[in-house]
Amino acid sequence: MSRVIAIAGKGGTGKTTIAALFIRSLVKSGKRPVLAVDADPDTNLPAALGLCAEKTLATIGGTREDFFAHRDQVPAGMPKEAWLEMQLAQALVESREIDLMVMGRPEGPGCYCYINNMLRKYLESLGKNYPFVVIDNEAGLEHLSRRTAQAVDTLVLVSDYSLNGLRAAERVRDLASEMKLQVGRVLLVVNRAPDELSAQFTSALASNGIELAGRVPVDPLVPEFEIAARTVMELPDGSPAVRAMEQIAETVLAM
Ligand SMILES: Nc1ncnc2c1ncn2[C@@H]1O[C@H](COP(=O)(O)OP(=O)(O)OP(=O)(O)O)[C@@H](O)[C@H]1O
Ligand SMILES: [Mg+2]
Numbered sequence: 001m002s003r004v005i006a007i008a009g010k011g012g013t014g015k016t017t018i019a020a021l022f023i024r025s026l027v028k029s030g031k032r033p034v035l036a037v038d039a040d041p042d043t044n045l046p047a048a049l050g051l052c053a054e055k056t057l058a059t060i061g062g063t064r065e066d067f068f069a070h071r072d073q074v075p076a077g078m079p080k081e082a083w084l085e086m087q088l089a090q091a092l093v094e095s096r097e098i099d100l101m102v103m104g105r106p107e108g109p110g111c112y113c114y115i116n117n118m119l120r121k122y123l124e125s126l127g128k129n130y131p132f133v134v135i136d137n138e139a140g141l142e143h144l145s146r147r148t149a150q151a152v153d154t155l156v157l158v159s160d161y162s163l164n165g166l167r168a169a170e171r172v173r174d175l176a177s178e179m180k181l182q183v184g185r186v187l188l189v190v191n192r193a194p195d196e197l198s199a200q201f202t203s204a205l206a207s208n209g210i211e212l213a214g215r216v217p218v219d220p221l222v223p224e225f226e227i228a229a230r231t232v233m234e235l236p237d238g239s240p241a242v243r244a245m246e247q248i249a250e251t252v253l254a255m
Contacts, residue, residue, distance in 0.1 A: 001131075002129075002131055003131065003132050003133070003153050004127060004151065004152050004153050005022065005133070005135070006134075006135040006154070006156065007019040007137060007156045007158060008137040008157055008158070008172050009158035009165070009168060009169055010158075010160070013158045014158050014160070014191035014192065014216070015158045016048050017191070017222055017232065017241070019134055019136035020045065020048035020049055020136075020232035021241060022156070022249050023049065024235075024245070025242075025246045025248075025249035026132050026134070027098060031131065031253075032131075033097055033098065033130055033131070034130060034131075034133070035098075035130040035132070035133045036098050036099070036100045036134050036136070037100075037103070037127075037136070038100065038103060039137045039138065040137060042105075043056070043104065043105075044136075045100070047229075047231070048226075048232045049231060049232065049233060050234070051095060051098065053091070053093050055091040056102045057101065057102065057104060057122075058107070059091075060087050061084070061087075061116075061118065084118055085118075085122055088122050092126070101123065101126065103119070123150060124151075127150075151181075151182035152181065152183045153184040154184060154186075155173070155185070156187050157169035157188050158189050158191050159189070159191070160190070160191055160192050161191075163204055166201070166205060185211075187213035187252060188205070188212050188213060189213050189216060190212070191215075192216070193215035195217070213248050213251045213252055214247055214248040214251055216240075216248070217240045219239055219241035219242075221235055222239075222241050
């Protein structure tokens with residue numbers, strides 16, 4: 001049985017960093033292989049993990065028009081879905097502990113519904129081969145209804161230490177339920193948080209009813225490494241963000 005963990009929240013709150021740190025914790029504690037899915041068209045997760053994705057599902061899939069234009073390439077007797085799956089498999093980046101699939105950004109006008117539907121089915125069946133699937137999402141969740149809506153065991157909402165961040169997390173949670181996404185559990189990570197959350201923040205958190213998985217402190221090494229083109233996987237074991245996420249990962253997996 002695979003476990004699907006999706007990371008979402010307001011722009012810039014640290015979703016990609018949290019996703020990469022979470023994947024790192026899984027790998028370091030022997031919970032592998034992990035399928036990492038970058039569902040943000042801006043595609044930052046590969047760099048955070050130190051992997052390079054040359055192809056994306058969106059560029060391989062193309063539009064419905066592209067697909068039907070290449071129909072003659074489908075070998076005789078092969079169902080077109082199976083052929084498309086074979087093409088999409090080329091976007092999978094494999095490494096020793098982490099495999100990576102990048103959704104990418106659809107290019108140009110055209111109808112993507114057919115392909116998106118295929119992508120969703122493909123990702124769902126691919127995910128079944130892994131004990132853990134971690135999805136880094138773009139800000140908000142609207143795209144999930146269009147593209148990657150799949151059953152999620154744990155939705156980890158990332159907020160910064162602000163009431164705006166908390167409200168955005170709440171909206172994402174409500175949107176997930178309005179869109180009838182199948183979500184098992186919703187948890188919150190407060191990123192760049194102080195050692196103690198203020199009484200106001202704690203009471204806002206209590207009133208929105210999202211369960212707190214934990215907080216990650218400001219860690220100067222995180223941006224320093226990013227600027228030096230070093231990956232989250234290379235951060236020292238004792239670094240505050242790494243340690244905080246190790247605890248959070250345990251909490252997320254225990255729930
Ligand atoms: N705990 C932290 N301490 C210090 N810097 C952090 C921390 N978490 C994230 N950052 C930095 O904050 C910036 C934004 O983080 P990140 O890219 O992970 O956010 P995001 O939510 O994925 O953004 P986007 O919405 O653009 O996808 C990055 O430069 C990252 O290095
Ligand atoms: Mg991001």
